[in-house]
Amino acid sequence: MRIGVLIFPTDLGIQPIELAREAEARGFDSLWFPEHSHIPTSRITPWGGQAGAPPLPEQYWRTHDQFIALTAAAAVTSTIRLGTGITLVAQRDPLWLAKEVASLDVISGGRAMLGIGYGWNHEEMRAHGIDPSTRRKLVREKVLACKALWTEDEAEFHGEFVDFGPAWAWPKPVQQPHPPIIVGASPTPLHFRHIVEYGDVWMPIEGRFEIEDSWKQLQRAAEEAGRSPDALGLGVFGAKPDMAHLAHLRDIGTAYVALGLPPLDRDAALATMEQYAPLVAEFNR
DSSP: OEEEEEOOOBSSSOOHHHHHHHHHHTTOSEEEEOOOSOOOTTOOSOGGGOTTOOOOOGGGGSBOOHHHHHHHHHHTOSSOEEEEEEEEGGGSOHHHHHHHHHHHHHHTTSOEEEEEEOOSOHHHHHHTTOOGGGHHHHHHHHHHHHHHHHHOSSEEEEOSSOEEEEEOOOOOOSSSSOSOEEEOOOOOHHHHHHHHHHOSEEOOBBTTBOOHHHHHHHHHHHHHTTOOGGGOEEEEETOOOOHHHHHHHHHTTEEEEEEEOOSSOHHHHHHHHHHTHHHHHHHOO
16 A cells, blocks of 8 residues: 545645655655635535535635646656646546546656546536536546547547547557546446446545445456456555554455645645655655
């Protein structure tokens, strides 16, 4: 299991270039950036879509563009892996998304990881012209369309939501057949069907969902669908930074975790990375 860090890259906190340099120098395996295009001030949907959630933290509406920030990080590093944690695929054009991911993978020398999710903020989706009730089907088609663009010299896709004829699209990713597709989603039968069909890793947020038994359920779902359970991996966003707990996650088969960093205070982010040093030394050997 490998230890990485996750942060909302904001205009108030540590900036992506400095952060990437500091994280790589400290031996972190991966760096993950979430995204939101904006946050409607109406605030109808509760944080995370969960009733009774506390007020939404400020970092949600202060994030840098995800791919620009990761590309800046790629330019000043050489080993740390660069992940989207997560990309709101429903809100993105798949032709552009495929090019952004492939470009990041080429520029970084094959270090890109595409974390995807279905989204929770209905007002944000509607501002992009998305019907929240269809977003899972929409994400599925957009990911499958991206895969075609990454792997085929003349790609085309014809679905309910995504439709384009034969096209050339370069660059192609360095990683073959493409960067890993990491699905951040709740452990439901529908989400597990999606992961088995087009994902490589299930990476839930710790504290929101039960992980250990759900991971076993996902492996069974893969086997029942005719896909080898060994072809899927497990990751954890926002894992508790505790040595014994992380050892347990490793023992149940977790491939990597992303520990959280403060998003609005540079010095606090650097101090937190220092606090994680013993964990990095133990797990990233």
